[in-house]
Amino acid sequence: MRIPLLILIESVKDYLPRFEQSGFAPVWAPTAEARARTIAERGQDIRIVLTRGATGLRGDEMQAMPRLEIVCSLGVGYENIDLDAARRRGIVVTHGPGTNAVSVADHAMALLLGAARRLPQADAAVRRGGxxxxxxxxxxxxxxxxxxxxxxxxxxARRGALGFGMRVGYCTRRPRPESGYAHYADVRALARDSDFLVVAAPGGAATHHLVDETVLDALGPQGYLVNVARGSVVDTQALIAALEQGRIAGAGLDVVEGEPDVPEALKRLDNVVLTPHSAGRSPEAVENTVSLFLQNAAAHFAGRPVLTPVPDAGHRG
Structure with missing residues (x-):
């Protein structure tokens, strides 16, 4: 008998036949309405959920699925999965670190170049006859x-240093001297020493509005912000104000706080490049994330430890 699998994300639709071949009975519910309806009507049967960090899975939804054993986040993030609720139930939670890193890094550099060289604006001008x-x-x-x-x-960092000869600095809680890059303990100090500031940190309470007005002012009127992480890391209203007032030069954003709803004030600006949270959506990245998901799921249902458990989340072994 196939294992009932609830899928809450749109990007894996083409993989539904593969999930069936792997022993699952996939139920695809990528919209809020389909999600609520499916959990209400079929929650009693679901044993595994496939989601992503931004889409998440709430504790009350887990409660409505009494047979739920494992929740898998397709990418590296898991900020909106209720880990405490999962831990209390003994539900395994996995994620996909590194599976889409190459794709996201490519996209980050595309946003950086597009914002700096004003590529979307130039393209639009040419199409208008300019x-x-x-x-x-x-x-x-x-x-x-x-x-x-x-x-x-x-x-x-590798693309910036080796491809463009850029001087790389980074801000993390703990230095990584093996990287060979300059470590900054304070994000404002990093911003002051950057021409291009790229957000590549996880979402969640610890990084909420980490990039605020003071960081943007430190980046300065010649600086550019790129965000390929989570919209919540950047104070959106502070960013809009900085862009409107020319306190930073421009921005490239693949994620926005409150997405998919994008503030009209942000869309009106001509010094920002926007993409729809698509940095990790290359065919190669989706294949990598799906393969890891299937490996984690197979390990769990065979009684083996999963390959990539979320830190501090319950897991077998």
Whole structure:
């Protein structure tokens, strides 16, 4: 008998046949309405949930699924999965560290270049019949600041240092001297020493609005902010004000606080590049994340330890 699998994310729709072949009975519920209806009507049967950090899974939803054994986050994040509720129930929680790091790092550099060289604006102008040049700073040789130096941060740093000859600094709670990059204990100090500040830190309470008005002012009127992490890490209203007032030069955002709802004030600005939380959505990255999910699920239902448990979440073994 196939294992009932509740899927709360849209990006794996093409993999439903593969999930069936792997012994699961997938139930696809990517919208809020489908999610609520499915949990209410079929929650008694669900044994595994596939979600992602931003989509999450609430404690009351877990309570409505008495047979639930394992929750898998497709990417590295798990900030909106109720880990305390999972721990009380003994529910395994896994995530996918490193599976989409290459794709996200590529996208981060695309946003950085697009914002600095004003590529979307230039493209739009040409399509309107214009042919006047757009001025933007060089990227090569500039200072790259990274908030976070995990899998994604290290990939971005490598592209900046080796591809563009950038001087790389990073801010983390603990220094990583093996990286060879300059460590900053304070994010404002990092911003002051950066031309391009890239957010690559996890979401959650510990990083909520870490990039605030003071950090943006430290980045300064020639600086650019790129966020490929979580929208909650950046104070959106402070960012809008800084962009409107020219207190920073521009921004490239793949994530926005409160997404998918994007503030109209942000959409009206011509010094920001916006993409719809798609940094990790390359075919290669989705394949990697799905493969890891299936490995974790297979291990769990075979009674073995999962490969990538979320820190401090319950897991077998």
């Amino acid at each position: 042919w006047s040049g757009f001025m933007g700073p060089q990227v090569a040789g500039k200072r790259l600041g990274l908030i976070g130096l995990g899998h994604i941060g290290r990939e971005i």
